Amino acid sequence: MADRDKKDARDEKDELEVPENGLLTARRLWASARGLRWRVVVATIAAILYVTCDLITPLYSAHLIDLLWKNIQAAFAKGEPFVVTLDDGGRELLVYLGIWMLAWVFYSTQSLVMASFAERLNLRLRKDISAKVGRLPLRYFDAHKPGDTISRATNDLDKVSEVLQRGLLQIIISAVTLVGALIIMFRMDVLLASIFTVFIAASLLLTRVVAGRTLVVAGRRQEVLGRLTGRVEEAYSGRTVVKAFGRERASLEQIEADAQELALVSARADFLTNAISPAIRFLTRLSQVICGVLAGGMLVAGRLTIGTFQAFFQYVFKASEPVTQLSLTVNMLQGALAAAERVFRLLDEEEVVPDPEQPARLPEHVRGRVAFEHVRFGYSPDKPLMSDVSFVAEPGQKVAIVGQTGAGKTTLINLLMRFYEVDGGRITLDGIDTRRLARADLRRQFGMVLQDAWLFEGTIAQNIAYGKSDATREDVEAAARAAHVDYFVRTLPDGYDTVLSNDAENISQGQRQLLTIARAMLMDPAILILDEATSSVDTRTEQYITRAMEAIMEDRTSFVIAHRLSTIVDADLILVMDHGSIVEKGNHRELLAKGGMYAELYRSQFA
């Protein structure tokens, strides 16, 4: 629940967020757009030219209509009907058409040039992120929830592209249109223009006020939605309990109440968001009415021509649209810059130390002697997670690591595989400091089965062959048989070609675990690591697997982390860990005889 609250708080903040350093972020975005910048330049020039044409047209139409009206009146005075010919207004009409077509060309240019800009830039940043994810140290993933990193590449970049796609040029177009239209209107008639300006100012003010309110309500909506989401997730995950205890009614009532509150808040939020434009339109119409009546009087008095009259109202129309646009886009722009800032923050995260330029080479056949020599490790120096750990695993030995949760068992493995870098001391493989090796070379020597059975979206065969892409179907099946999962796979309709999806519940945790064991078996590594590998299977199946594992563990160094001590009593070396250091070391008999922590643990499990 605490997590959820935090998440909601963040979502809400997202809405209201302003970038810490908008200018810097904008500059970085600009730098990232290398090779695409010409699009922005061309589009901006085209947009400005378009607005210019667009602003000229009403002015020219005033001239045109006045001319036509003069000619019509002249014709009427002669008692003849009037028809447009090339000499009788036709030429001016063609010029008018020309201006419009010019506007169209510029408009199309900016529109088409920008159509792919945002997504191209996004693709570039997304690729940066995927490369970055490969270089981030494991401690980053320990400290950040997957959802956060995912939303950098999806939601945040979507926000950026949305604004770049529409917003950026919209701001330019709106601003130039507004200013240009006002200038022209003032030149037409100061009184009318002043009245209109008052209404524009009122509209701007109204938009700001409503936009502020909207953000508050949107935040509230996010909060209620978060609560409902939590409620539903909880109810679905615990639905067996809900049903077993006959709590259906109570649960439904609770969801109904939350859904009702969400309905109220979201109706308000949606209304506020959408009501801005009709409200602004109302103000514009009011100004139209007042200006219309005044201008009508001027028309009667001959102080205004009919062409100017209608042109003025075209400007009213042109200038009032950007008002709403402007203030909404400014909010969006800020949100997008804040989102881009988060993306850059991810891209700036500290990376793993690069591999040495001339890495040491491991022999063709690795024997698998692993030595920890006074290894120290900690995220921060004042809170060491591991202090002075030393031991030697001889080739072919089975090393068991036991201890409470948080004792440092997994940390030990992470250091061994260089997911973490040691802060002091060193770890050697066959006598070579692992830091002198290329990570890929080092890790190739390990086969790993972890507590959370990670499988990717793909077929079962692909998952088993993950570590060895050239494996034949026979190899895959042999590995599956060895891991006691062949029978199960065969009962599935598509057998080894069954596609595993993340949402699918057709395969149990225990079976997933067996598949990862088959995967490790197929890889045939020099060293095996089993981190609580059999925690999700029952004791008898565990024993089958253990025996199968033992077969391939022959002549291989192996590290086993296990809760159930029954699986590790035969280990050559048992390391008992507590608070980041090894408190006892020896084999089962020695440690039992010693009567220390191990003996205590063992007794508590088999009392």
Place this chain on the structure above:
Amino acid sequence: MKKNKAGEKGVERDYSKSQSARLLLRLLSPYKGMCVVTLLMLLCDIVGTLYVPTELSALINAAISTKGSPEILSHGLRMLAASVIGSGGCIISFYLASRLAANIGRDMRVAVYRKSLELSGFDFGQFGTGSMITRTLSDANVVQQTFLMTFIMLAPVPIICVVSVVLAFGVDYQMGWLLLSISVVMSLIMVAAVRKSAPIFLIMQGFVDRMNTRLREHITGVRVIRAFGKEEDARRGLDQTFEDYARNAIRVNMVFATADCATFFLMNLVEVLVIWLGADRVGAHAMQIGSISALVEYAMIIMFFMMMGQFAILQLPRAMACLTRATEVLEAVPSVADPEEPKAIGTGAATRGDVVASFDHVGFRYADADEETLHDVDFRVRRGEVTAVIGNTGSGKSTIAKLLLRFHDVTSGSLSFMGADVRGVRRADLRARIGYVPQKAWLFSGTVASNLRDGDDSADEERLWHALDVAQGGFVRDLPEGLAAPVAQGGSNFSGGQRQRLAIARALVRKADLYVFDDSFSALDFKTDALLRHALKDELADAAVVIIAQRVSTIRDAAQIVVLDEGRVVGLGTHDELMRICPTYQAIARSQERGGVEDGR
């Protein structure tokens, strides 16, 4: 083959379309009145919107015909009235539409959730928890937003077209034809753009999902990927997804940009055409010069709304997909249902040794499985006795508990509770007699007390404490808030062992005839396990108890032990008996004995 597939797809879509249309009507039916009022208000808005330029042009005409100021003022007043009515109607219709959409969203959420409660565990599993959450929340949200957009942006389009064409015909028939043809051409452009981009939009949704899945996979599997040295592969896979997405996004954008340009071209042409044709018509005394500006404005308004409508239409396919997904849930037939004429469960079997539950040659097969999960299972559960069920993963032992609670129905044989076939009684009545501790101890956000009272609403604090003591939940006494201590979603602020003990206490709060412990002791250490079993012996002396377990030590003292292997009962008896005669049981026991592996060699 390919053609065949496409044909199938078409059929499927039609089917789902009619289904979701039905759901749509069902969702709308409580709000018919509100819909009508909203549409009426929308009409006010449109008439007002179009009446303002009409009056403005009338004002010009009045001004140039020098009829004088009173005329101008009256036109001004009419414009004012039109503005007030139009904007008022617009704002009211937006308000109503927001309410309407929010109510529909709410109804959909509640309906899906209500339905989820009727579905059996198997039915629910067919959808999957993740998908059900999406269907309940974000699908409803999409539908809600689409409704709103339909009202605000789509519904006005045909009305605007009709009203402005009528007004144009009122000015001059040639102008009417002009506006009519503009409307038609605009509609054609709009339809073309939507047709071209709608399928891409649906594909894009797929790519968005893929992006999320791939990224999540990459992040949660970072250890494995690196251990296998697959960083490059993983990155390439991700980049591929990103590229697919970008390519399609650009395609959609290009379609839009093109449609946008075409519309703009048309708009410009109309500006010139109206003046040209207008001048001719004024010259022919067919209309007045001021009307030209009104006509220009009508045309602009039509195009403005068409472009908005185009945007709204594009959301429709997605909303349809969401509706279909909701319909799938709402129309699913629960595989387990209450009987039409439920019998009452007797109060008999009150003395020790009486049969509480009886499995009579029970067979069970999942609807989508070829083989039976349970086959000819036959045993009785008696009051005052502990019946234990043991077996390997996949042996079907957890299914025993699910059948007892009637989460599933037996497919052959019968299961009776207190003498009544469980299919003949209401599930609520049956479950009220059972105290159940699930395999995965799940708690709900609230307090310790609120969770315990899920077992029995009326339990007083004394009973809660008693249940906690029996369940070895003494740690609650050490919490500063005691029973009022907060519980986070799922109980995540407690350790696995603590959660399990709270779940046990929750079941004990209920005074039941049968207690079912579904593998509930595995999360406990051996010492707590032993203490708990000892306390339970006294507490549940008058009830029947079923313990489903992995550890032999947990069930050593049970009155009878049912040994399951691949869905069949391969042993039934006490620990000592089974140690003598049941090889499966012996194997399980041996594997768990002290130093078992060593001895086994």
